Amino acid sequence: MNSDKATPIYILSGFLGSGKTTLLGHLLTFWKDHGLRPAVVMNEIGDVNLDGLLVQDEVPMAEMLGGCICCTIRSDLSTQLYELIAQEKPDLVVIEATGAANPMEIFDAVTESSLYMKLDIKPMITIVDAAHLAELYESQQGKTYRLMIDQIRCGSQLILNKVDRIDDNKQEEMKQLLAKLNPYASMIPAVKCNVNLEQLLDNHAGRNHQEAQAIHEHLDSCGCGKEGCTDVAHTHEHAGHDHHEHTHHSHDHVTVYTHYFKGPIDSVEFEQFISELPREIYRGKGILHFSDTASRFLFQYAYREADYLKITPQGDVPDVAVFIGEHFDQAAIADKLKVMEKSGGQ
Ligand SMILES: Nc1nc2c(ncn2[C@@H]2O[C@H](COP(=O)(O)OP(=O)(O)OP(=O)(O)O)[C@@H](O)[C@H]2O)c(=O)[nH]1
Numbered sequence: 001m002n003s004d005k006a007t008p009i010y011i012l013s014g015f016l017g018s019g020k021t022t023l024l025g026h027l028l029t030f031w032k033d034h035g036l037r038p039a040v041v042m043n044e045i046g047d048v049n050l051d052g053l054l055v056q057d058e059v060p061m062a063e064m065l066g067g068c069i070c071c072t073i074r075s076d077l078s079t080q081l082y083e084l085i086a087q088e089k090p091d092l093v094v095i096e097a098t099g100a101a102n103p104m105e106i107f108d109a110v111t112e113s114s115l116y117m118k119l120d121i122k123p124m125i126t127i128v129d130a131a132h133l134a135e136l137y138e139s140q141q142g143k144t145y146r147l148m149i150d151q152i153r154c155g156s157q158l159i160l161n162k163v164d165r166i167d168d169n170k171q172e173e174m175k176q177l178l179a180k181l182n183p184y185a186s187m188i189p190a191v192k193c194n195v196n197l198e199q200l201l202d203n204h205a206g207r208n209h210q211e212a213q214a215i216h217e218h219l220d221s222c223g224c225g226k227e228g229c230t231d232v233a234h235t236h237e238h239a240g241h242d243h244h245e246h247t248h249h250s251h252d253h254v255t256v257y258t259h260y261f262k263g264p265i266d267s268v269e270f271e272q273f274i275s276e277l278p279r280e281i282y283r284g285k286g287i288l289h290f291s292d293t294a295s296r297f298l299f300q301y302a303y304r305e306a307d308y309l310k311i312t313p314q315g316d317v318p319d320v321a322v323f324i325g326e327h328f329d330q331a332a333i334a335d336k337l338k339v340m341e342k343s344g345g346q
Pocket residue numbers: 014015016017018019020021022023051098099161162163164165190191192193283300301302305306307
């Protein structure tokens with residue numbers, strides 16, 4: 001990499017479990033096939049990075065764990081980016097922030113880093129879980145819905161992902177909703193984030209750094225004086241709710257429970273437990289030894305759908321599960337897992 005050249009920075013936004021890591025996987029392969037060397041900054045609100053297991057080993061990665069990039073560990077971002085770029089000299093960097101992050105504040109944190117190093121901040125790619133949005137749209141309330149709206153409004157490219165989980169009519173309705181919420185972005189419906197990446201990255205030039213700054217100026221000029229105001233759709237819609245209720249700590253309501261397993265558990269019991277998770281838990285992931293299977297598994301749970309992938313992690317990776325949700329009963333989850341551990345699949 002030419003040190004005089006600004007390093008392109010791509011930011012992936014989208015609610016927890018929407019498909020950011022899935023898209024990241026496609027992008028890394030695409031760039032590699034084009035002879036480019038990407039690096040990744042991964043941010044997890046929990047203290048283990050399980051998504052990192054899905055990224056090819058040779059990709060340099062900085063991990064920001066145990067908090068949100070836009071808040072508690074925001075100041076680390078500059079340091080992490082600086083070290084990653086100085087040490088690895090990548091052709092580009094992708095930042096996958098936790099899905100609980102307020103997108104405007106990620107922009108803010110990254111633009112702050114551009115004071116210290118030459119960065120070419122690309123406009124944001126936002127991934128939307130179509131089924132999850134469709135459900136929240138019905139009630140049109142709650143912090144998760146508002147955060148999703150903010151993420152949609154900040155995106156220059158919207159991927160309406162998981163359309164396999166909704167019917168054609170719903171898909172049409174969601175497309176119209178996205179166009180209404182953010183007429184400036186282009187939108188691609190997708191399954192497993194399978195999109196034309198050339199097109200995604202091309203169109204991506206739509207909003208540039210100046211425009212990102214214009215958004216910041218908009219923040220200053222909108223008069224609310226609140227740092228978290230993310231009314232970036234260039235319309236001030238006051239109908240229904242006050243947009244100023246977007247608070248700075250948009251993920252304050254998010255609870256994380258991390259459980260380290262002492263031994264293997266029964267797969268059927270675990271699947272049963274997952275199928276009975278309370279609705280307030282919207283994301284789960286983990287790596288497990290089952291007593292009744294030979295291989296280890298990476299489990300994923302997003303918006304009431306579970307997925308199990310055989311995995312052979314490199315190095316010493318503990319058996320662990322992370323649950324993320326809104327004010328859920330952590331003790332109840334812990335108790336159920338302990339009972340499963342005790343029986344050890346017996
Ligand atoms: N049915 C369905 N599942 C999908 C699709 N895309 C991704 N998934 C699954 O959704 C789960 C979450 O996907 P990820 O890519 O890890 O989501 P994420 O946004 O990175 O999640 P966080 O990092 O926790 O915010 C995984 O089990 C994926 O396999 C899709 O189009 N349809």
